[in-house]
Amino acid sequence: MKIISLIAAGVVALGWATASAETSPSAVTSGPPDDGTMPPPHVSVDVDPAPAVVPAGETATNVEVDTPPANVDVNVAPTLVPAPPERRQVRDSEPGRIYRSSVSPHGGGLFLGGGFEDFADNNLRSMTGVGGYWSARIVGGMRRIVGVEAAYIGNARDIDALGLSGSARLISNGAEGALRLNIPIVSWNQMSLIEPFGFVGLGWSHFNVTHSGVNTSDVASSDDIMTVPFGGGFAFGYGGFVADARFTYRKTYYNNLVSGGGNLDSWGAGGQIGLGF
Numbered sequence: 001m002k003i004i005s006l007i008a009a010g011v012v013a014l015g016w017a018t019a020s021a022e023t024s025p026s027a028v029t030s031g032p033p034d035d036g037t038m039p040p041p042h043v044s045v046d047v048d049p050a051p052a053v054v055p056a057g058e059t060a061t062n063v064e065v066d067t068p069p070a071n072v073d074v075n076v077a078p079t080l081v082p083a084p085p086e087r088r089q090v091r092d093s094e095p096g097r098i099y100r101s102s103v104s105p106h107g108g109g110l111f112l113g114g115g116f117e118d119f120a121d122n123n124l125r126s127m128t129g130v131g132g133y134w135s136a137r138i139v140g141g142m143r144r145i146v147g148v149e150a151a152y153i154g155n156a157r158d159i160d161a162l163g164l165s166g167s168a169r170l171i172s173n174g175a176e177g178a179l180r181l182n183i184p185i186v187s188w189n190q191m192s193l194i195e196p197f198g199f200v201g202l203g204w205s206h207f208n209v210t211h212s213g214v215n216t217s218d219v220a221s222s223d224d225i226m227t228v229p230f231g232g233g234f235a236f237g238y239g240g241f242v243a244d245a246r247f248t249y250r251k252t253y254y255n256n257l258v259s260g261g262g263n264l265d266s267w268g269a270g271g272q273i274g275l276g277f
Helices: 002-023 120-126
Strands: 108-119 133-141 146-158 169-182 192-210 224-237 241-253 267-275
Touching: 108 120, 108 241, 133 267, 146 192, 169 224, 192 241
Parallel strands: none
Antiparallel strands: 108 133, 108 267, 133 146, 146 169, 169 192, 192 224, 224 241, 241 267
8 A cells, every 4th residue: 555655656746747847938949038129030831721621422622722822022023214215316318307408408508600691682792792600699498399599690791892992891790589499309318409490580780891991882881780580400419519500591671781772681501519508
């Protein structure tokens, strides 16, 4: 009996010691105190869903369900913001753009030129030789159907009449403006221009007889007349270069140069070259 009592007491003591060890603070992993400043540890937990309960009399069907993990790192590609487009320099040969020269948006040019000229009246033609003329001209609207131009025109020729010295010359200087009708034809790269054109205008000229000494002839020493120039030609432009060739007829009014009669109507042909703008 005594031995049994001792065995029972030993069993009870052993059970008490085991229970105390399981509940002792030393059995819990120690860590820094949680004062609210430490974030909870990042713990990945794999959770197996509980097996579905199949009612009696029904056959279980295996369905695979992909459950996303609890902690997923998602890499999102940043939105690419396109860089602001570079300031694109407009090329002169772009469609819709016109080279800033002879084929500029409105088409203009500065010209210098000359040619030969003669009177249409037989009386004056018998007294004078074929003359030469020179011109300085500005043209606008070469790229348009309708354009304009303004010019300075001068010419000189010999004149031989009774009462004039043998060295006498007939000089004229004047200005005129004209309205142009163009047919502009531009190349595919917008660099070159070819253009038939016609024109009609209004002008003024001052004629003067020089080197005559004492003038006892029927030719006045000077005369101012009104002119109506008209004609046509052909223009060409490439890059900054422009040129044209033209035929001009000038109808004149208020002719008082020759007292015996005769007007100063004239015709001429020539060309000019210049720079476009």
